[in-house]
Structure formats: C-alpha cells, structure tokens
Amino acid sequence: MTTTTHVDCAVAGGGPAGILLGLLLARRGVRVLVLEKHADFLRDFRGDTIHPATLEIMDDLGLTDRLLQLPHHTVSRFEFGVGDGEHATVADFARLPSRHRYVAFMPQWDLLEFLSSEAARYPGFELRRRTEVTGLVEEGGAVRGLRYRGPDGEGEVRARLVVGADGRHSRVRAAAGLVPHRSSPPMDVLWFRISRSPGDVEAIFGQVGAGSFLVLLNRGEFWQAGYVIPKGGDPEIRRAGLSAFRRRVAEIAPFLAGRVDEIESWDQVHLLNVEANRLRRWYRPGLLCIGDAAHAMSPVGGVGINLAIQDAVAAANILAGPLLSGTVTERDLAAVQRRRELPTRIVQLFQALAQRALLRPALAGAPPRVLRVVGRVPRIGDLVAHFVALGIRRGHVEG
Numbered sequence: 001m002t003t004t005t006h007v008d009c010a011v012a013g014g015g016p017a018g019i020l021l022g023l024l025l026a027r028r029g030v031r032v033l034v035l036e037k038h039a040d041f042l043r044d045f046r047g048d049t050i051h052p053a054t055l056e057i058m059d060d061l062g063l064t065d066r067l068l069q070l071p072h073h074t075v076s077r078f079e080f081g082v083g084d085g086e087h088a089t090v091a092d093f094a095r096l097p098s099r100h101r102y103v104a105f106m107p108q109w110d111l112l113e114f115l116s117s118e119a120a121r122y123p124g125f126e127l128r129r130r131t132e133v134t135g136l137v138e139e140g141g142a143v144r145g146l147r148y149r150g151p152d153g154e155g156e157v158r159a160r161l162v163v164g165a166d167g168r169h170s171r172v173r174a175a176a177g178l179v180p181h182r183s184s185p186p187m188d189v190l191w192f193r194i195s196r197s198p199g200d201v202e203a204i205f206g207q208v209g210a211g212s213f214l215v216l217l218n219r220g221e222f223w224q225a226g227y228v229i230p231k232g233g234d235p236e237i238r239r240a241g242l243s244a245f246r247r248r249v250a251e252i253a254p255f256l257a258g259r260v261d262e263i264e265s266w267d268q269v270h271l272l273n274v275e276a277n278r279l280r281r282w283y284r285p286g287l288l289c290i291g292d293a294a295h296a297m298s299p300v301g302g303v304g305i306n307l308a309i310q311d312a313v314a315a316a317n318i319l320a321g322p323l324l325s326g327t328v329t330e331r332d333l334a335a336v337q338r339r340r341e342l343p344t345r346i347v348q349l350f351q352a353l354a355q356r357a358l359l360r361p362a363l364a365g366a367p368p369r370v371l372r373v374v375g376r377v378p379r380i381g382d383l384v385a386h387f388v389a390l391g392i393r394r395g396h397v398e399g
Contacts, residue, residue: 185298
C-alpha cells in the first residue's frame with residue numbers, strides 16, 4: 001500500500017538550496033518535507049566556500065556566531081602566480097562593504113547538518129534521508145506532488161508546490177520536461193589534496209604554467225587543489241601515468257615539488273566534469289526549480305553554492321505567503337525567476353569571459369595578461385572582490 005503524505009511544500013534535494021529553503025519556509029509556518037536520497041551529507045569535493053553574501057543571510061537569521069563555532073578557515077584575498085615568482089592579487093576582500101570581509105571554508109556536510117538541525121526546531125519541517133524521488137504526481141497539467149522510494153518502500157507526497165533542488169542532474173527537472181540550455185566550458189578539473197607548509201601563502205592561490213592552470217584553495221592544514229585541464233583531457237592524463245601527473249603539478253607550482261608524492265593513487269584524484277547550463281523557464285504549474293537544477297555553474301569563482309542559497313532566499317520571501325494562503329500561482333513562480341535570473345545570467349557571462357581571458361591562454365601555454373592588469377590596478381581587484389563575494393542583487397531574509 002502506498003503511503004501518502006500531505007504538506008504545503010515538497011522539496012527534492014537536501015543540498016544548500018533545499019535545506020535552507022526548508023528552514024526559511026518552516027520558520028514562516030509552512031509545512032515542508034525535504035527528501036534527500038543519501039543517508040548523510042558526506043560527499044567530498046563539494047562546494048565548501050561560504051561567501052560574505054551567505055554569511056549575511058546567516059546574520060539575518062541570527063545564526064552566524066553559532067555557525068562559525070564549527071571548524072572552518074577564512075581567506076581574505078585571491079592571488080595568482082604569474083611567473084618568475086611574481087604574485088598578483090586579483091581580489092582583496094578587506095574593503096568590502098560588509099561585516100564579513102573574507103570567504104569561509106567549511107565542509108559542506110557541516111553546514112548542511114547545522115542548517116537541518118536549525119530547521120528541525122520548527123514543527124513544520126521534516127527531512128527524510130535515504131529517500132529518492134522517482135517521479136512526479138501530475139493532475140490536470142499541474143504538478144501536485146512527488147513519488148519516492150525510501151527505507152519503508154514507495155510513497156507519495158502531495159503538496160501545493162514541488163521544488164526541484166536536486167542538483168545539476170535533477171530528476172525533478174527531467175520528469176517535468178524542462179530542458180536546460182547548455183554552454184560548453186573549455187575545461188574539466190581534477191581535484192585532489194596536498195599538504196600545506198608554514199611558509200605557503202595564506203590566500204586562495206592560482207598558478208599558471210606548463211600549459212595548465214592550478215587552483216589551490218587554502219583549507220588550513222591542506223590545499224584543496226584543482227588541476228584545470230582541456231575539456232575531455234582526463235583519459236589522456238591518466239594514460240600518461242601518475243608519475244607524469246605529479247611532475248606536471250610540480251612544474252606548475254614548484255613550491256609543491258617536495259609534496260607531490262603524497263598523491264599515491266588515482267583514487268585520490270577526482271574528475272569534475274565541468275558543465276554550465278540554464279533553464280529558460282524555471283517553473284511549471286505546481287513546480288519550481290532552483291539552484292543547480294535551474295542553472296549549473298562553472299566552478300570559476302566558486303559561487304555556485306552562494307547563488308543556490310540566494311535562490312532559496314528569494315523563493316522563501318516570495319512564496320511563503322502564497323503557500324500559507326493555499327494558492328501558489330504561475331505568476332508567483334515567475335516572480336522568483338525574475339528575481340534571480342538576471343544575477344544568474346551575469347555570473348555565467350562573467351565566468352565565460354574569465355574562461356576565455358584566463359583559462360584558454362593558460363591551457364595553450366601562454367601566461368594570461370589579464371592577471372597582471374588586474375593585479376596592478378587595485379580598483380579592478382575591488383570590483384572583482386565585490387562581484388565574487390556579494391554577487392548581484394543579493395537578497396535578505398524577510399518575515
């Protein structure tokens with residue numbers, strides 16, 4: 001027998017957008033059920049950056065001080081090595097018009113456990129883990145709920161609104177027949193970890209050289225390293241062997257030469273297949289997509305998690321009232337897209353320009369001139385810092 005649950009809002013996906021949306025709606029009195037297919041939030045190499053715009057959202061909720069009691073590391077600038085030992089600061093957060101003039105690095109599973117614990121304080125919030133969405137419930141051309149498979153078998157959720165927050169490979173989006181427009185970033189990324197030494201720079205650091213590009217995210221005791229490669233180049237690199245890969249990392253960043261032997265197996269090197277896309281229409285009657293389900297971002301700037309969180313804030317601000325009154329119209333859903341589409345388009349344009357000006361020359365073996373220009377003109381660095389840290393049209397929690 002199929003179990004049926006009735007709520008105001010059913011959310012597919014327990015990532016940052018889904019969990020925060022559940023928290024924001026529940027604190028307004030909306031009954032929310034979040035379905036998460038995994039048993040926990042422990043996934044490596046997820047977006048662990050918490051930008052100032054997100055910390056301001058935590059300020060709105062009175063949660064920042066407790067959130068920052070969790071283990072984290074802060075970084076206040078982005079630097080790039082541009083050859084011959086020269087460094088260029090391309091973003092310095094010290095002059096941001098914000099209480100938070102840094103990026104915080106915190107394991108995403110810690111952030112999600114924190115937010116879900118806060119949400120659980122409200123009687124209208126429920127998170128079901130190990131529960132996978134299998135399809136939509138549709139009636140009269142409108143989405144009326146979700147079908148799922150969980151520990152106790154199959155079930156059905158009936159809801160006034162279904163939100164797809166289930167990532168770039170969204171099952172909800174596919175079931176709704178919403179097809180994203182895709183672009184073609186010219187690169188993929190190989191992620192791995194390597195230890196930090198006391199003499200290493202404190203900033204988020206990038207190094208250009210040897211026909212590639214290495215991004216090093218300062219995680220306190222270790223670097224989270226992103227080795228940028230031409231799109232589809234992973235099989236060739238692996239065929240050349242692990243020793244050749246270690247040599248290439250040491251050529252790009254010589255200060256890591258004594259540490260590359262820490263990469264003992266390809267199992268430590270994870271491929272991120274870089275995609276970028278955007279839905280032309282984020283909604284259907286009874287359904288809304290947010291976060292990566294609506295717009296998968298390139299990793300440039302590390303802003304994907306922060307855009308997803310801003311989507312959740314906009315959705316909660318606009319939809320809490322209609323959900324409580326029992327009537328969510330397409331006009332309400334369109335208002336969420338109008339609020340968030342322009343920032344998404346601008347960020348994706350910025351990422352495409354950065355890929356063209358920075359990554360393509362680096363992958364072709366030429367030092368990108370744009371780094372030296374930005375490094376020598378502090379005002380440009382301030383604009384980059386503002387754009388990356390605070391974004392466009394950032395929202396605040398209402399209610």
